[in-house]
Amino acid sequence: MKYFDTKNSRLVFLESKSSAGFWDNHWKTEKLKADIERGKDDQFVSRITKKFLPLGSKILEGGCGKGAFVYSLKISGYDAYGIDYAKETIKEINEVMPDLNISLGNVEGLDFSDNFFDGYWSLGVIEHFFDGYDKITKEMTRVIKPGGYLFITFPYISPLRRIKAKLGKYPKFQEKELAMENFYQFALSHKKTSGDFEKLGFSIVYKKPFDGIKGLKDEISQVKPILQRIYDSKNIFIMIFQGLLSRALYPFTSHSILLVFKKND
Template identity: 40%
Template sequence: MIVKGYKQAGTGFAGQDQESWTGVWGSVQDLTKSFDCADRDYLAPFFRKFFPRPPGKILEGGCGIGKYVAAYKRLGYDIRGVDFSAETIRRVKDFDPDLPIEEGNIVALPYDDHSFDCYYSGGVIEHFEEGPDGPLREARRVLRNGGVLLATVPYVNLLRRMYFSTGLQRRDKNLLLQKCDQCALDSMTPEGFLFSEYSFDVGSVRPFFERNGFAIEESIPTDFLWGEVGMLLVSTARRLTRQNLDHTKSLDHTKSLRDQPSAGVLGGSYGSLRRSWLYDFLVTEDWEHPWFRLPLRALNYLSGHMVMLVARAV
C-alpha cells in the first residue's frame, strides 16, 4: 500500500521544495544541543549495528544540519554528508568549518562511482513525487558492491493499513492523506495543497529497491513514539502531568524528547538527562536489549511511524 501526503501550502516541508526545507532546518536554533545528542535517538541501535568502522566510508544523503555526521564523526566513524539546502550548509559550516558536509543533490551526487561502504538516508527518498527511483539509483552508483543502504521511509503500519484499506481519506486543515496505486506526478493536487511525501508498506517499496540494484535484507518498523500509540501516550502524559511536553517533532529538534542527551554522552554540555530503562525503551528504542525486543516489535508493527530498510548493493 502507498499513501500519498499533501500539506497546506506554507505549513511545512513540501516534497523537494528547497525553500521549505531551508525553513525547516533554520528552525533548529541550537546546533550544539542537536549535535551532542544525535547518537541517543531511535536510530542509534541501527547505526551501531550497520555503520562500518574505518577504513569503511559512510555517506548521509540529505543530512540537513548534519547532526548525525557530527555525532558519529566524533565517535570515530569516517562519515560525511550532503544536502541540497545551500543556506543550511553555509550556516552549519560557519558554526563548524571542519564538519564534512557539503551542498549537493542526492539524484546527482558529487562523488565517484563505488566510493562508499554505507549510505544512510533518513526520511528523504519519499519526498520525490515521481517516486524514489532517482535517489535509489544514485545511491547504488556511489556504493561499492556489497555495500549497505540504510533508508527510512514513513510506514503504513497496521493501524494505518486498516484505516486506508476502507478507502477513507485523512484530512484536516493542513494535511491530506490518501491511498494511491503508484508514485507519479499528480495533475490533480488538491487546491491549496502541495505534495509532501509518500508512505509505504514494505511490499510496495521493495520493487523500487530491487530495480535499482538493491536487495532488502531487513525491514524494521520504528519510531513508534511519533506514531498513533506514541502520540496518544504523550497526549495522556501532558494531561496527567500538566507539562508542556512537545512531541510534535515539528522539526525544531531542540524541543523534542529525542534531543535530550543522556548524562555524559559525548561529553556534551547538555548532558542533564540520566540514562534510564524508560529512556532506552521510549526514546532510543533499544531493540538490542533482550527485554525490549518483543514489546518494541509489537508496538512498531502496530503504530511505528517509520520503517528502516536495510538493503545490500547487489
C-alpha cells in the same frame, strides 16, 4: 491532511511543500552547533551501522539536514560525509562545524565517483519527492560499492494504516483535484520499495519498524492528546515508559520503517 492513493498503495500527506526553503526555515536555530553535537547521544544510526560496517568505512548521509548523524558517525570512527540541498543550513554548518565533511548537494545527482562509499544513509528523504525516487535510487546504486550497504528509513503503510485504508478511513487521492504545492510526503509500501531496490541489485538484510507512539497518535485522534504529552516529555521516567510503550506498539502502529540492503557483488 492525509489521502490514500489506491493506485500506488501509499498515503499522501498534504501540508507544506517540502522545498529547500522549507527545510532552511525548519532547521533554523541559534544553537546549531549544540544541535549537531547532540549526535553524540545517537543510539540509532551509529548502532545500526556497527552491525554491518567496520569502523573507518566511508559513509554518506544523503539529505543530512543539520548534520547530527554525520557528526555521530564521525565520532564513532567512520569516514562520514553529508550532503543536503538546503543552502543556508549547509552554509551555517560549515561555519560552526568546519571539520565536518558536509557540503551542498542533490541526492538526485551526487558529486561523487562510482563505487565511492561503503555505506549510504537516507533518513526520511525518498518520501518527499512527489515524482518518485527513481533518480535518487539510481544515484545510490552508482555510488555504493559492491558489497556495500544502504540504510534507508521512510514513513510506511503500517498494519494500522492498512486497516484504516481498507475501511475507507482516508479520503481518496485525486491528483488532478489537489494542489501539489502543498505536497509534503508519502507513507510508502515497504514491500514495493524493497522490490524496487532488489531490481537494482540489492538484497534486503534487515528491517525494523519504529516510532510506534507517533504512528498511533497521528492516526487515532482520540488518544493523541495524552500520547503527544508522553511523546514530547523530557522527564526521565516518562521517557523510559515512552520507550517501553513504543516497543510494544511498533509491530502494529509504527510511523516509519528502517530497511537495510546489501549491494550485490
